[in-house]
Amino acid sequence: MTGKTLQTDSEGRLKHFLTTEGLSQSLLNSILDHAENFAGVADRPVKKVPLLRGKTVVNLFFEASTRTRTTFELAAKRLSADVLNLNIAHSATSKGETLSDTLRTLEAMHCDMFIVRHANSGAAHYITTQVAPHISVINAGDGRHAHPTQAMLDMFTIRKYKGDFTPLRVAIVGDILHSRVARSEIHALNTLGVSEVRVVGPDTLIPKDVESLGVHVYNDMTEGLTDVDVVMMLRLQRERMTGALLPSAHEFFNRYGLTAKRLAAAKKDAIVMHPGPINRGVEIESSIADSKRSVILQQVSHGIAVRMAVMAMTMQRFNDEGDS
Amino acid sequence: MTGKTLQTDSEGRLKHFLTTEGLSQSLLNSILDHAENFAGVADRPVKKVPLLRGKTVVNLFFEASTRTRTTFELAAKRLSADVLNLNIAHSATSKGETLSDTLRTLEAMHCDMFIVRHANSGAAHYITTQVAPHISVINAGDGRHAHPTQAMLDMFTIRKYKGDFTPLRVAIVGDILHSRVARSEIHALNTLGVSEVRVVGPDTLIPKDVESLGVHVYNDMTEGLTDVDVVMMLRLQRERMTGALLPSAHEFFNRYGLTAKRLAAAKKDAIVMHPGPINRGVEIESSIADSKRSVILQQVSHGIAVRMAVMAMTMQRFNDEGDS
Amino acid sequence: MTGKTLQTDSEGRLKHFLTTEGLSQSLLNSILDHAENFAGVADRPVKKVPLLRGKTVVNLFFEASTRTRTTFELAAKRLSADVLNLNIAHSATSKGETLSDTLRTLEAMHCDMFIVRHANSGAAHYITTQVAPHISVINAGDGRHAHPTQAMLDMFTIRKYKGDFTPLRVAIVGDILHSRVARSEIHALNTLGVSEVRVVGPDTLIPKDVESLGVHVYNDMTEGLTDVDVVMMLRLQRERMTGALLPSAHEFFNRYGLTAKRLAAAKKDAIVMHPGPINRGVEIESSIADSKRSVILQQVSHGIAVRMAVMAMTMQRFNDEGDS
Numbered sequence: 001m002t003g004k005t006l007q008t009d010s011e012g013r014l015k016h017f018l019t020t021e022g023l024s025q026s027l028l029n030s031i032l033d034h035a036e037n038f039a040g041v042a043d044r045p046v047k048k049v050p051l052l053r054g055k056t057v058v059n060l061f062f063e064a065s066t067r068t069r070t071t072f073e074l075a076a077k078r079l080s081a082d083v084l085n086l087n088i089a090h091s092a093t094s095k096g097e098t099l100s101d102t103l104r105t106l107e108a109m110h111c112d113m114f115i116v117r118h119a120n121s122g123a124a125h126y127i128t129t130q131v132a133p134h135i136s137v138i139n140a141g142d143g144r145h146a147h148p149t150q151a152m153l154d155m156f157t158i159r160k161y162k163g164d165f166t167p168l169r170v171a172i173v174g175d176i177l178h179s180r181v182a183r184s185e186i187h188a189l190n191t192l193g194v195s196e197v198r199v200v201g202p203d204t205l206i207p208k209d210v211e212s213l214g215v216h217v218y219n220d221m222t223e224g225l226t227d228v229d230v231v232m233m234l235r236l237q238r239e240r241m242t243g244a245l246l247p248s249a250h251e252f253f254n255r256y257g258l259t260a261k262r263l264a265a266a267k268k269d270a271i272v273m274h275p276g277p278i279n280r281g282v283e284i285e286s287s288i289a290d291s292k293r294s295v296i297l298q299q300v301s302h303g304i305a306v307r308m309a310v311m312a313m314t315m316q317r318f319n320d321e322g323d324s
Numbered sequence: 325m326t327g328k329t330l331q332t333d334s335e336g337r338l339k340h341f342l343t344t345e346g347l348s349q350s351l352l353n354s355i356l357d358h359a360e361n362f363a364g365v366a367d368r369p370v371k372k373v374p375l376l377r378g379k380t381v382v383n384l385f386f387e388a389s390t391r392t393r394t395t396f397e398l399a400a401k402r403l404s405a406d407v408l409n410l411n412i413a414h415s416a417t418s419k420g421e422t423l424s425d426t427l428r429t430l431e432a433m434h435c436d437m438f439i440v441r442h443a444n445s446g447a448a449h450y451i452t453t454q455v456a457p458h459i460s461v462i463n464a465g466d467g468r469h470a471h472p473t474q475a476m477l478d479m480f481t482i483r484k485y486k487g488d489f490t491p492l493r494v495a496i497v498g499d500i501l502h503s504r505v506a507r508s509e510i511h512a513l514n515t516l517g518v519s520e521v522r523v524v525g526p527d528t529l530i531p532k533d534v535e536s537l538g539v540h541v542y543n544d545m546t547e548g549l550t551d552v553d554v555v556m557m558l559r560l561q562r563e564r565m566t567g568a569l570l571p572s573a574h575e576f577f578n579r580y581g582l583t584a585k586r587l588a589a590a591k592k593d594a595i596v597m598h599p600g601p602i603n604r605g606v607e608i609e610s611s612i613a614d615s616k617r618s619v620i621l622q623q624v625s626h627g628i629a630v631r632m633a634v635m636a637m638t639m640q641r642f643n644d645e646g647d648s
Numbered sequence: 649m650t651g652k653t654l655q656t657d658s659e660g661r662l663k664h665f666l667t668t669e670g671l672s673q674s675l676l677n678s679i680l681d682h683a684e685n686f687a688g689v690a691d692r693p694v695k696k697v698p699l700l701r702g703k704t705v706v707n708l709f710f711e712a713s714t715r716t717r718t719t720f721e722l723a724a725k726r727l728s729a730d731v732l733n734l735n736i737a738h739s740a741t742s743k744g745e746t747l748s749d750t751l752r753t754l755e756a757m758h759c760d761m762f763i764v765r766h767a768n769s770g771a772a773h774y775i776t777t778q779v780a781p782h783i784s785v786i787n788a789g790d791g792r793h794a795h796p797t798q799a800m801l802d803m804f805t806i807r808k809y810k811g812d813f814t815p816l817r818v819a820i821v822g823d824i825l826h827s828r829v830a831r832s833e834i835h836a837l838n839t840l841g842v843s844e845v846r847v848v849g850p851d852t853l854i855p856k857d858v859e860s861l862g863v864h865v866y867n868d869m870t871e872g873l874t875d876v877d878v879v880m881m882l883r884l885q886r887e888r889m890t891g892a893l894l895p896s897a898h899e900f901f902n903r904y905g906l907t908a909k910r911l912a913a914a915k916k917d918a919i920v921m922h923p924g925p926i927n928r929g930v931e932i933e934s935s936i937a938d939s940k941r942s943v944i945l946q947q948v949s950h951g952i953a954v955r956m957a958v959m960a961m962t963m964q965r966f967n968d969e970g971d972s
Contacts, residue, residue, distance in 0.1 A: 377694050380725075
């Protein structure tokens with residue numbers, strides 16, 4: 001089972017969106033192009049297009065997340081879909097129903113799309129192998145594995161500010177080990193052909209085999225940021241870490257927090273990104289988060305457009321059709 | 325107070341839907357006929373009809389149930405209604421407001437329909453006697469009393485597979501004593517004129533006066549299933565049972581679980597039903613639940629259509645009007 | 649920072665709705681006039697107008713309240729807006745995100761309106777100073793400070809029953825000290841030019857400086873009600889009171905509960921109001937709450953119309969535009 005085979009149909013079109021790994025450059029660019037069109041919807045007086053009218057989108061969240069759930073809910077509603085929010089931890093599965101039976105039941109209710117978030121790596125893939133042919137699955141984060149819509153909104157943001165990917169040096173900073181965001185970003189950046197991807201953090205937070213993904217490892221923050229075009233900070237996933245790996249938030253900031261002094265090593269026009277929510281004074285100095293170089297809020301806006309694009313594409317409904 | 329008087333208006337049309345008891349055969353058939361039309365909505369690209377546009381449907385759940393709430397929410401949204409989900413256990417009533425005042429307040433907000441679920445038998449009837457004339461009430465399960473939309477989706481499924489009700493032998497298996505589903509099914513089956521209704525279970529889980537409802541009691545599973553056309557399994561309502569009545573799920577399966585061997589006693593084309601969520605290995609063998617004879621998932625699909633039908637009928641809005 | 653400056657734009661139109669204090673009589677009358685038009689929407693077969701179609705309204709509740717949240721949600725849906733319910737206590741802020749970052753993020757998602765409820769006085773004002781220019785903020789209750797939509801639905805109800813404000817004597821009864829409703833009512837009544845506003849309650853529940861607001865203080869219930877046209881009861885906010893101020897609900901009723909006997913001191917056609925949910929036998933005798941003089945349920949209905957009016961006005965969308 002590869003991501004590519006599972007994610008695309010026989011004609012190579014996106015059917016599910018589970019990971020950025022294994023998708024072609026042209027498919028990733030196609031997502032970005034569609035998102036570009038959807039970004040314009042937000043500027044209209046009526047922020048809605050009828051592409052998914054009469055479709056039922058299910059937020060199937062096995063792990064709570066208000067922010068991610070909200071962005072998918074808004075994206076679905078702006079596509080005119082009906083949205084069902086299911087917090088599975090509190091529903092039928094706790095009555096002894098199997099996951100497979102829950103999926104069968106939702107299919108029988110004629111739901112059309114599952115947005116899946118789960119604490120276990122591979123959960124969205126597994127669900128994709130279980131669903132009926134008419135259903136599309138979108139991975140909204142599975143364990144340490146992947147968070148592809150986050151990665152694509154990051155790519156959208158980079159393209160917006162930098163245009164061409166090929167000459168870029170990009171540094172991803174922080175807890176790489178536990179980050180599904182980092183993993184999805186690395187695959188997308190490599191496929192889109194950036195010049196260099198660096199990961200920056202302490203050895204305890206960098207996966208041992210990470211260089212096999214084609215990235216360079218830096219333990220020193222200033223060295224890692226030298227001459228980069230893009231700084232992608234990660235959220236310190238305190239809830240996913242065991243105590244032993246990292247002494248304290250304070251010590252983390254001392255070594256890997258993004259400060260004006262450290263950012264000075266990057267190119268003068270380097271942009272600063274973060275998936276949010278940010279921990280001010282832990283991963284990033286407040287003044288940097290609020291500076292002109294920070295594109296953190298633009299990332300949030302782009303997140304709606306990218307999710308609309310992916311939802312429309314997996315349902316084979318394109319924004320040039322329903323743009324009225 | 326009889327169900328019939330309370331449920332129909334002066335011209336005999338359905339105004340509330342509280343129980344299958346006391347409704348005429350023609351009214352039950354009319355529900356099935358309307359549901360037949362609504363079943364087609366799910367196959368359209370836009371799964372929506374505008375029959376309840378601008379109406380406000382309130383899920384008034386005094387007892388939590390994700391699955392039942394979800395089916396009513398989807399049915400209402402596919403009729404284009406606005407839906408309000410109220411978990412009454414956590415809201416104003418806990419601030420000392422009476423039930424009557426809560427109802428008055430929702431009426432004053434110009435809500436149009438209450439979908440009521442409550443742990444006490446008779447709750448939906450009581451609420452019906454309390455509401456303003458323009459409101460329709462639908463019982464989504466009250467204590468051990470009734471669950472009429474579940475019964476009607478079961479009738480819809482039987483008619484779909486068997487056509488005519490009159491020659492059928494039907495067995496209802498399991499915990500009859502605590503089952504509002506069983507009670508509503510028995511009344512519907514009798515009114516629709518099946519040849520024989522059997523209830524199958526241990527004496528401790530069969531109500532003492534059940535034969536007065538016109539059913540035959542069987543304690544032995546194989547005997548009870550002999551020559552039946554339809555096997556309706558009940559969910560083992562563990563949360564509703566006191567420990568003394570039933571030793572264990574394991575022992576229950578040994579005596580009343582539906583196995584291939586026991587099902588062999590039924591007619592060769594007998595269908596297997598279950599209201600869900602199923603407990604595999606407790607009420608039903610996994611291979612039977614997944615076999616061609618199982619129509620469990622069809623029941624779920626039919627549940628949306630039947631609920632759309634009942635909602636449209638009680639609001640005097642019929643699917644032949646707004647089908648555009 | 650005054651309410652007036654913050655709430656209106658350079659042309660004096662309502663941009664946010666935070667408090668009734670400092671708004672002009674003509675602006676308050678304009679809210680009532682718009683609400684009058686919206687009240688008619690509830691009587692139509694399709695209770696919806698397209699004024700806020702494609703807009704995203706966020707219920708930003710830092711303090712739980714099913715009833716108030718519900719009325720805003722219904723008002724927004726009847727204006728065709730998309731509604732996002734965020735219970736902030738359980739979301740990103742608990743992950744260490746600052747309030748300001750939460751607001752920035754919601755803005756980046758292109759939300760258009762924040763309905764804010766917060767336990768701290770001044771919270772809605774503060775949020776208003778923080779948001780982007782295109783956002784409108786509506787205060788749904790902040791600490792002991794203000795609850796302006798409740799006050800305006802009360803004014804709407806008074807105008808409906810009494811016509812002209814100028815000759816009226818109004819008594820507000822109960823726990824004035826902790827009541828944001830009382831404070832907003834006093835400002836609105838004074839601006840609308842009533843003849844006299846009285847507050848009635850024990851000294852322990854009346855703010856020391858209340859006479860500076862232009863009201864007369866009464867400790868005796870019968871004296872306070874003598875010859876009034878309107879009796880506005882307050883809800884006993886037991887959850888906001890420390891034990892020392894009030895011995896018991898029973899004792900409160902003995903001294904300040906509204907009984908037929910006490911109400912006899914008011915004018916013969918005096919109306920009785922209460923913001924709900926009512927505590928029968930604590931603030932008000934049941935028979936009075938259910939009598940013809942009680943307009944409590946009318947207040948609830950008017951609440952939807954007034955909230956629709958305020959939402960449409962702050963968004964510069966008026967009901968004469970989209971009334972089709």
